[in-house]
Amino acid sequence: CVRACLICLFDNLGCCGGGHPHISQVGALNAVYFARRGCNVDVYEARDDIRQSKTYSGRSINLALSTRGIQALKDVGLDEMVVATGIPMYGRMIHNPTGGKYVVPYGKDNQAILSVDRRKLNELLLTTAEKLPNVSLHFEHKLTEVDVKARNLTLRAPDRSTITVKPDLVVGSDGAYSSVRRHLLQQPRFNYAQTYIAHGYKELTIPPVDGKFAMEANYLHIWPRHEFMMIALPNQDRSFTCTLFMPFDIFATISTPELVLAFFRENFADAIPLIGQERLVSDFFTNPTSTLMMVKCSPYHIDDFAVIIGDAAHAMVPFYGQGMNCGFEDCTVLHRLLGEHNMDLATALPAYSKERNPDAEAICDLALHNYVEMRHHVTSTSFLLRKKLDSLLHSLMPNTFIPLYTMVTFSRIPYAEVIERQKWQDRVVSRAGYLLLGASVLGAALLAKQRLTK
């Protein structure tokens, strides 16, 4: 039987960055993994229990769940329950500046990414964890100290008193601003880098019309506009949550209702009647403009005592919709290694850092690259052409060319391997392009010669 280990997951609920209720999922999922392994699990959450609190902003905030995240849920038998709550998006619906829109499917036979509600996902994971006999959830317990030498943690309890716990293992899943990681930072040879990008994001809502979706429901709606982009994902209540990504210095120039409307008329005209002018203006000034940050660090563990997962280990910009999927995949990898090492933390944790770090940093780089790509090379026309070319090449060479987005989103190819494969594919495609070009020039020359000699 597996050694009982007390795990403290800093799975805090609360606002992260931009103030919308940011709900942690990785910590809750990881608690289920450890509990099903027979460990005694204590989950410490700095905030109150989201399931009891009424004070929820009311904005249903969603995110895209795809293959890697679904597999992690499948490992603990939760995939069907979560997938049932999600809304499939079978392709991207690209909105051009003149109001036209085009679908580019994600793949054959209805391949889809899922739009899931953060709050519902977290409530499901917390309730699943709570029902397990060897799991205790401690809300309003905030980490204040990690003593690596003494192997204990100090937390502030709801009555403001401090308690000290002595777990066998600490798993920090406390997000991009992780306090567990902050203590790792004090260790020798711990590497850390964080980058804020110039863009921020603001969430808007497209309400239902007579109880129906105001746009086609089963698509990821994208308005690619170079310096700024907007996306919309569907919610179960038949609304859409839009996310507008834009440089802070452009947000700063949009300071009056008239300027909001003028900006949207100029760039997202079709969205105005969908959101509604009044609601657009009120949401624009009510909802926070949040920051976007990338965090890279290594290693992810200290000795056989602590390990960090999720955004605490690798926060990424959201331009691939992979942050939570990657954090969920962390659980899959960590638990595979714990099994392979028979729960010997002294060897399993270093193995985890060694295997996971290159992949996590690869998806951080891919997401940042997408941010650059989508900013500099993407209008709706170029987006459409690129996607059409991707699907043409894939249909011509299905085993040789797999679109980058497909490898990231619809496969479990390790992220670092995805990058290597993409480089190889680029070489093959450019060689094929040159060959095609050469053959057509040669063909044209022979044709011309033939005509001349007639």
Ligand SMILES: Cc1cc2nc3c(=O)[nH]c(=O)nc-3n(C[C@H](O)[C@H](O)[C@H](O)COP(=O)(O)OP(=O)(O)OC[C@H]3O[C@@H](n4cnc5c(N)ncnc54)[C@H](O)[C@@H]3O)c2cc1C
């Ligand atoms: C705009 C946007 C869109 C996104 N879209 C997607 C998507 O489509 N698909 C996807 O897979 N991912 C997406 N993500 C990323 C995803 O939200 C994160 O990767 C995921 O939530 C990380 O989960 P986590 O449990 O590791 O950390 P978090 O969700 O950050 O949870 C940690 C929580 O702990 C809090 N916290 C940290 N330290 C403390 C402390 N000491 N005391 C109290 N509280 C603390 C943090 O504020 C946070 O609320 C998106 C992110 C953003 C910003």
Ligand SMILES: Cc1cnn(-c2ccc(OCc3ccccc3)c(C(=O)O)c2)c1-c1ccc(Cl)c(F)c1
């Ligand atoms: C939330 C979520 C889930 N997936 N994606 C996503 C990401 C990238 C994509 O393409 C790569 C590419 C598109 C355009 C140019 C280069 C590369 C596609 C696609 O192909 O549909 C879908 C997002 C997302 C997140 C933020 C923005 Cl701003 C955005 F537009 C989409």
